[in-house]
Amino acid sequence: MRDAEPLVMEVLRSGHLTQGPMVERLEAAMAGIAGTEHAVAVNSGTAALSLSLEALALRPGDEVITSPFTFAATLNAVIASGATVRFADIRPGDFNIDPALVEGQVNERTRVLLPVSLYGQMADLVAIEKLAAVHGLAVVEDSAQAIGATLDGRPAGSFGVGCFSLYATKNVTAGEGGVVTTDDGEVADRVRLFRNQGMRSRYDYSCVGGNYRLSDIHAAVGLSQIRRLEEFSARRNDNAARLSQGLAGIPGLITPETLAGRRHVWHQYTVRLTDGAPCTRDELAAALAAEGIATGIYYPRLVFDYDCYRGHPQVVASDVPVAARITSEILSLPVHPGLTDPEVDRIVSAARKALRA
Known part of the structure; x- marks a missing residue:
């Protein structure tokens, strides 16, 4: 953590403690790791999941398919979105959701496939991406534990809407924090609005939002960690x-x-x-x-x-x-x-x- 001291001191000396230029630097670094056009920093991995699902405009009755072998944040985020969650079993070789069994859970109400890349190894996102394309579904990746992981050369967070955690126990930590990665400009724009009370500029409210901002101090810690990933x-x-x-x-x-x-x-x-x-x-x-x-x-x-x-x-x-x-x-x-x-x-x-x- 001593590596973080220069960047943290830079923030303190700037007087800009809340979301600002250090967050933008963290976002650029995370977009580079995920290989995506956009990265949006938020205050937790749970917020990354919740805001990603909100950005997809799920409605009551819509369904999300995910893994039964995961942390409760995955399930809680789906419930908070208003959608219904179904589960497909995992494969014992990698502890991740089995795409062949995911297909059996897809129905006319399914909107999102939400694979979890557990323990640092990616789920079979290639198969899941193909399945999503066949059925016209969105993919939200719970990559909280998989920063820097790849599948066939493609990084975690690049197959759909990627959700990362920067919690204290993660491979890269900011103490608290999360990041959404995507190539979809509309999704990125909605997440940016939702994280900041729905404001496009000060007191210009475009939608109902909340406070899911990451501070520049947390971003400084996270950026120092990313440099050592x-x-x-x-x-x-x-x-x-x-x-x-x-x-x-x-x-x-x-x-x-x-x-x-x-x-x-x-x-x-x-x-x-x-x-x-x-x-x-x-x-x-x-x-x-x-x-x-x-x-x-x-x-x-x-x-x-x-x-x-x-x-x-x-x-x-x-x-x-x-x-x-x-x-x-x-x-x-x-x-x-x-x-x-x-x-x-x-x-x-x-x-x-x-x-x-």
Whole structure:
């Protein structure tokens, strides 16, 4: 974070703390990463999702198809738009939505396909883009965890309307923040209006909006991080490779893979503990915690499997057996760029000890 100090001090000395020139610099950098004509900075990844859906002018009765294996922000954004959400199951190889099963959920009310690129690896946006074209649907990418990821050379955020998070835990952080990327000038214009109380200029209200602005201070932190994205991504990739090599060959332990044509940016390194493993997921987590190694479960339940969503008129739960099984198997191990090689080796050693391997 010390890299952010010069840019933050530049903002403080300018006296312009709210959305201003530093936000514009962040937007230009994000458009370059996503390979899009437009990037619009907002104050969270959730806002990026919500404003993107609002820009598509969804109405009650319209439907959005997304993954059941995601953070609640994905679902909450659809509900806030007034649309109804349906779910298609995921593929175990990359934890992302299965395009073949998405097609089975499409009906005459479907307006948007909302794939989530989980853990730093893109969903099959090529197949989803083709499916959307056949049915005349919009694509909104939840790329909160996938900044810098690519599929067949195309960046995350370039297949439809891209939505990124700059939250504290993300590969690039501004502390809080989000970005919408798109080649659609009309969508970008609507998002810019919505984020600033619907004003095209001061007191010139073009539509109903809100306050979803990103401050120049947050943008300064984010811009300093963007400058190191390639360095961070390379280190995460090295750590993931070291983990996979060290954990290879353990019965019942499935290490994550990078699918063909993809650049994985390793927001999370997530293993699966299946029936053949020497211990359960929870036992492995407890053993690692006893060694001072933090782990995470992203996510412990299907996104719609909570009381607040059961019976909700805008949530159509469905049978998603792959996602349901994986919620009890997954465990994310440390992979962040601050890890040293000896620390990664210690994670491997502690995991192999717990797994009696």
